[in-house]
Amino acid sequence: MNPRRQKRLAIVALVVSVVAGAVGLMLYALNQNIDLFYTPSEIIDGKQGTVPQVGQRLRIGGMVVPGSVKRNQETLAVSFDLVDTGPAVTVSYQGILPDLFREGQGIVATGVLTAANRIQAEEVLAKHDEEYMPPELAEKMKGIKHVKPDNLATGGH
CATH class of the missing domain: 1.20.5 (Single alpha-helices involved in coiled-coils or other helix-helix interfaces)
Structure with missing residues (x-):
């Protein structure tokens, strides 16, 4: 050459x-x-054979469990449980929640997994339409009944 x-x-x-x-x-x-998207069941049971690791950033979507919202009266700290078709995951958040945030409503939170079933959220988004749901979550939620926000406001009547 x-x-x-x-x-x-x-x-x-x-x-x-x-x-x-x-x-x-x-x-x-x-x-x-x-930020990978998970449902509460996928965080506990794993997604395609892999369970997210503590410290991993992720997005989680699910329904806020009625009666699970706990607010700190001194600060803006709030915690609540999210559920889809299986076990619940607890989400902690420091800040002002969206106006559309309600118990029984679908939300998406972005944050860090702090324990096997706990997430420290940095951002919480509430859906604006009762009909919309992320496709992954809609597939998981088929057949699951939850309390609609309208029923909560009227005391379930």
Whole structure:
């Protein structure tokens, strides 16, 4: 092989390795910011054979269990249970909840798993329409009955 071809091959190899390194660093950085979506059952039982690890960032969607909302009168701290078709998961949140947040309502929370069944939420989103539900959660919730927010306001009558 002549020296000119060797030089070209070395330059091509260098460019390919730099591009591969840059792509690897980008994927690593993106991996740090990915929030996987889970339902309460998937947090407890696992999703496709893997249980989320304590300290992992995630999003969780489910129905707020009626009677489970506990507010601290001194601070903005609140905790509540979320459920889908199985076990409940407790969500703790520090801040002002959305206006549409109610017991028996579907919500999505983003936060960190602090124990096997506890999440420290950084953000809580309440759905704005009784008919809308994330497709993953809708599939899990088929056949499950819950108390509608309208029934809570009127005392269940």
